[in-house]
Amino acid sequence: MNDVSRYHGEDEDDFRPSAARLVDSLRDTGYLPEAAFADVIDNSIAANATRVRVELSALYGEVRVVFLDNGDGMDEAGLRSAMRYGSPKRPDPKSLGKFGMGLKTASTAFCERLTVISLKDGVPSIRAWDMDTIRQLDKWVLETPSWSTYAEDRDALVEFAGAGRSGTMVIWEKVDRLVTPGTEQKVLGQLEILGDELCEELSAMFARFLDRNNKAHPDVAISVVGCDGSERHLQGWDPLCLELNSEGVKRVKPLPLKTVTVTRHDGSTSAFTVAGGILPPQNSLSAAEQKQVRYSLDNQGIYIYREGRLIWHEGWPPRMYKKEGKMTRLRVVLDFGHELDDVFSIDFRKSRIIISQTVRQELQKIVAPWRNHVLKEATASGGHDDGGDSAAARHLRANNAIGKHSESTKLASVKVEGGEATLQNKYNRQPVRVDGVHIYSETGVRVREEDSLEGNVLWAGALDDDGEVCVQLGRSHPYFARMYAACKDKPEALMAIDMLLWTCANAEIGIWSEQNKGIIRDFRMSISSGLNILCQELPDPSDD
Incomplete structure (x- = not known):
């Protein structure tokens, strides 16, 4: 622990917010675990990583989460800048790591100590935010931990970076909000469930980056390592499930791509696209196919992507439609670029959207005929997919x-x-x-x-x-x-x-x-x- 006494001192003209108060407020920004993990991975992708690994572990009930990537890495100045709350904008406006807040707020939403080790051209740098230090001093003290404490982590990053000799490791320690405290067995059980949920969510969020056939987005391999050391390599999941279709057999009915032009706040115009698909009747799918499709009431509705990354899939937007069993087969995909962030009111968590009345009306014009088609089929089959009388x-x-x-x-x-x-x-x-x-x-x-x-x-x-x-x-x-x-x-x-x-x-x-x-x-x-x-x-x- 650093000697904190030398940071004490008062300035009667210093009206900066209380660091102790603000840091706790920033912990309560409403992150869900999958959104927090995705935010850290966003930064890896923005740094041109081709491999990302998430490691979950616990020792004597103490949880530790580690993210590794083989991206561009940062030197000392770059790491200090990245650790700043509200770090400088990235030069590429399309960057998934856009707002300069995600790494810090996503991490400290679930842990009390965030340590980042970065390797740039073989030279390592290390910095850490510790909530206890900030509270004790009521100052934004960015720590420089001793390499003796993190030597094994540094070596693991060097090995993961490989010949590229660059990469970054994000470490969550003093994790207090990710699992419920208890016996080691209880904690390990919760982490096992968390690992399953992360694999499912992240495979959807980053599907287009995981798909090597998708040339519109860079290829990234993402894996999750559980407490038992097993590593699961994620496969991208497309909500339209067009992989069920084969040559001449269209089990999923694709719906035509529509383009919607909207006016931005500055008066300029931009467009987003809407597409969709109608899944096969549930009883025409095998048990394996139902699992593959994720056939459920919860998964119907609109899937919204920003720059190819899934950011919202909570069913139907408010005041549009309600979830109902007859609509389970209909899925809609909306794609927009960074230039429409203000139109959709994207916050730094990239997990909240606001659909304006104008946009909602345009969406309903497109979706209504598709919805009516599904409802008509459901009515014709007596409200269910009977698949025939055999x-x-x-x-x-x-x-x-x-x-x-x-x-x-x-x-x-x-x-x-x-x-x-x-x-x-x-x-x-x-x-x-x-x-x-x-x-x-x-x-x-x-x-x-x-x-x-x-x-x-x-x-x-x-x-x-x-x-x-x-x-x-x-x-x-x-x-x-x-x-x-x-x-x-x-x-x-x-x-x-x-x-x-x-x-x-x-x-x-x-x-x-x-x-x-x-x-x-x-x-x-x-x-x-x-x-x-x-x-x-x-x-x-x-x-x-």
Whole structure:
């Protein structure tokens, strides 16, 4: 710690704001974690970095976050300037690191000590802001830490910079707002979740920089290293998901690019563009595709990009539309350049926008026909994407949902070879051969219909060649026709019943043994018999 006594002194004509008060105010600027991490990465990209790595770690409950890049780096004068709150403007107005505040405010929103090490042509420099020092002295004291404390970090930066011999390391220490304090295990668990969330958010924010086929923006490789040392390399995520389209097959319906010209505050004009896409019906997507598309109510709406970087995706702008299930398939992309920062009222966090009434009206003119088209399709399908009347389409939602959670619902380890299955479960610690269970060669289908099942039961457990549990449904059972007739226009209810019956089949496989297989069969027949009687209270299918 520096000798702070030499900084004391008063000047009755010095009316600069209290550093102690202001630094705490600047910590409360409303940053979300992903926005803060993105702000630091913005500076790396602005410094022409081609590689950025984020490291999350914790030791004895103390969290540490490190950012490394191989960008241009800074010499001593450049680093001092960059550490200044309100640092000089960058020469390129398109720069993602535009406002001179992000590095400091984004960092200290979550930590009490910010240290920056920069390497320029092989020469390292180091500076640090420490909130405790600033509060104690009530002065903006920019510290120069001892290299003995940060020697390992300096060496790590030199290694990361490589032959270029330039780069920057940003270190967050005394992290007090990123996770909730607790045991080391609790902290590590929170950091693991944070790592997952960062990978998802950053892959969207910097998608165009991560995409090497996008020639409009520089290529940047971004990775996140977790507490266990594993490194995840981010892949860009496009909300329109046009990668689902192939030659001659347009699963995502692209919507035409529109250009909107607006008048800026100084009277000059500039333009932004609007494009969009309509995703395929949810039940036409596999579980893997739904994950890839990030199919959810939260992800509908407008995605706004500034200079190629995603800055806002909170659904629909205020006073435009509300989120609704029927609109989940519609996504809209708005692109604008730095010259429209004042029109969209971009703040230094680059995570807030204000859509003026004029711009909102222009947007609605463009989006309204697209929205009406999606609503019309939803109405035509009874408010949902039924995908048709075939057995496969009828159970597709349930198939995808069950497949999505296959690992967490697994009750037995099953292997299928040569048309025979062996399993291990809590009743069979060693592999045993399973008999009396049908095995399907076609895989990936969890809910299957058959004309009838042995004993005219409603359902029976089955397997496929991958060893996954399936449920067979007997169409000849009286409950079957009445059940599906009652749920014809209620896809969620239909999915819920499919899930229930599949879970019964899964439980059968989970407890199957040579000793109790007869009990399982009797249990299934007893339930089917009871449903045969009770289903008389349901409407006859012919009445529908």
